[in-house]
Amino acid sequence: MKDIKSSSTRGILHAAAGKDKFTLSRFEPDTKLKPFVEHYWVVRYDLQEDNPYTQTVLSYPNIHFVFEEDEKGRRALLYGVPTTPFVRKLQGAGRVLGVKFKAGGFYPFWQQDVSLLTGATIPASKLFGQDVDAYADTVLDAEDDASMAKQAEIFLLERLPEYNEQAELAGAIVMEIINDRNIIKVEQISEQNNLSIRQLQRLFRKYIGVSPKWVIKRFRLQEVAEKLEQDDTPQWAELAVQLGYFDQAHLIKDFKSVIGQSPGAYKQSESS
Structure with a gap:
């Protein structure tokens, strides 16, 4: 192994x-x-x-x-x-x-x-x-x-299932999202994969379990948390733009809604 x-x-x-x-x-x-x-x-x-x-x-x-x-x-x-x-x-x-x-x-x-x-x-x-x-x-x-x-x-x-092409497609799209930092909107995935947003949502509900929007947001917030742990002085305004947020305030609001703390409080709790 x-x-x-x-x-x-x-x-x-x-x-x-x-x-x-x-x-x-x-x-x-x-x-x-x-x-x-x-x-x-x-x-x-x-x-x-x-x-x-x-x-x-x-x-x-x-x-x-x-x-x-x-x-x-x-x-x-x-x-x-x-x-x-x-x-x-x-x-x-x-x-x-x-x-x-x-x-x-x-x-x-x-x-x-x-x-x-x-x-x-x-x-x-x-x-x-x-x-x-x-x-x-x-x-x-x-x-x-x-x-x-x-x-x-x-x-x-001993329980090996049959290959499923649609499941493979859904997984490949998830990997697109995690590997391409430029993907910040569901519309981008829709265009790249020649699927309507409705088709994309159905695909994710059936094979992934959460929506494309959830996946985008989750990967980007993981990136914020990782940045906080590696960088003592993150450039919030620049990071917000890179991750597709309208401004710094929206990034902070999203982070707090998911993590339960503002980025500043999260950073402070790291050393407490």
Whole structure:
């Protein structure tokens, strides 16, 4: 199982503080699963001698299939795209193996509108049947992170779905948005892909789970948060224009509506 050496923490708010509280490793999927799975990830933490730690994540538009263990026991869950920042309180000791599906990559397994999962967390047995609950022991008892990922992969390979062209298209458009900073309006995506805005919205509702506008806004706000953590004196007016905001005030309003703090307060809380 090949690990991914990426050190990217984009979307993990106050990531530097989190590094002292938990470990994060990532692994590549098998070639057969690459149309569907972005990577496997493993988080481990042991805070039995420390205070609980709350981690907030400004999530990507991806579905996660998770095997987790903490003081409450073991579970196999499906996490839809959160409508608000994802907040997790870590206490005691625990470990989690997650399958991060590609944007659009979960639909071939799910075969329903992915928006049905948006903002929700459900037992994985709703999709995979009761066998998945027993399989949690196989994953969580594996000897190391790579072995945990391998066991999750075996489970998915036994349930390999058929390729879906429309799901692939939806995922490719999401990648366009994240990789092209110049995309700041839904109309741009519509023109580039020769789809009406209505068609685009239906495509995203079915295969991604959130709207194109949500995806654009989320990636740009991730960029703002990342900028705050890397730059002591960000040029707000210039950044606002680059990210497609009418002015600095609109950027700050958007940031506060999603994060719950103004950029200034967020920056200050980083060092508190």
